[in-house]
Amino acid sequence: MQSNEVLKAIQSRRSVFQANFTDQEVNKEDILTILEAANAAPTHKRTQPWRFTIFKGEGLVRLGMELSRIYKTLTPPEKYMEKTEITMGEKATQSKVAIALIVNYTGDVPEWEELAATSCAIENMWLAAHSLGLGGYWATPGLINHLGNFLQLEEHQKCIGLFYLGHHETEAREPIRSPIADKIRWEE
Numbered sequence: 001m002q003s004n005e006v007l008k009a010i011q012s013r014r015s016v017f018q019a020n021f022t023d024q025e026v027n028k029e030d031i032l033t034i035l036e037a038a039n040a041a042p043t044h045k046r047t048q049p050w051r052f053t054i055f056k057g058e059g060l061v062r063l064g065m066e067l068s069r070i071y072k073t074l075t076p077p078e079k080y081m082e083k084t085e086i087t088m089g090e091k092a093t094q095s096k097v098a099i100a101l102i103v104n105y106t107g108d109v110p111e112w113e114e115l116a117a118t119s120c121a122i123e124n125m126w127l128a129a130h131s132l133g134l135g136g137y138w139a140t141p142g143l144i145n146h147l148g149n150f151l152q153l154e155e156h157q158k159c160i161g162l163f164y165l166g167h168h169e170t171e172a173r174e175p176i177r178s179p180i181a182d183k184i185r186w187e188e
Contacts, residue, residue: 009127014173016135018094021166026056026096030132034165035099037128041121049114050121051102053151055092063162064092066150070143088143095164099125100147101138105156118160125163135168 031054038050055063068089072080092098103118105111122138129136140161147159 009131011175012172013126013130014175015137016166016168016170017137018091018164018166020135020168020170021095021164022169024096024167026134026165026167030134031097031099031165033132034125034128034134037124038121041117041124043117043120044109044113047104047106047108047114047117049104049106050118051104051157053100053102055098055100056096060093060095060098063098063150064089066147067092067141067143070146074143074146088141091139091164092162095166097165099163099165100151100159101161101163102151102153103158103160104154105158107156115160122161122163129165133167135166135170137164138162139164 035052038052039048041050043049068085071088072085075084101118101122103114105114126136126138138161144159144161147153148157151159153159
């Protein structure tokens with residue numbers, strides 16, 4: 001195992017799903033520490049395109065209700081399942097915190113650069129949460145494309161996921177990755 005703490009954190013960080021979260025609250029100080037880590041992400045022309053909406057308590061209930069409503073509204077009758085509608089809402093409340101992940105496209109750089117910068121911010125969040133002993137999961141259900149009004153997004157903003165956060169008691173596990181040698185080519 002790595003002795004470098006940063007590399008160790010990168011290599012040992014894993015997704016922790018909502019079903020594995022405990023009932024322990026995540027305190028505001030830890031949430032702000034995680035978001036400060038996100039704010040340290042690299043960004044071209046300093047556009048800092050990441051934006052976050054944090055849901056706790058009743059906010060999680062409202063988020064769950066909106067996800068269920070969107071599912072029911074958008075799903076064709078022949079594919080609709082009441083159990084799925086209920087599950088959509090319950091997933092939001094299985095964590096103590098959900099953070100809407102938003103890209104604020106400025107027009108100053110290509111959109112892909114601002115998406116990449118926001119993704120770097122999210123990885124920083126994941127690493128910070130991991131370092132605090134918290135679990136996280138970046139969910140990207142198709143329903144996020146319909147959360148704009150609920151999140152009060154501006155025309156140039158887009159939700160790219162929900163980051164669920166919570167305390168957990170899961171065991172560390174080894175990464176499942178193919179060798180890096182299979183993914184590189186040297187030009188010398």
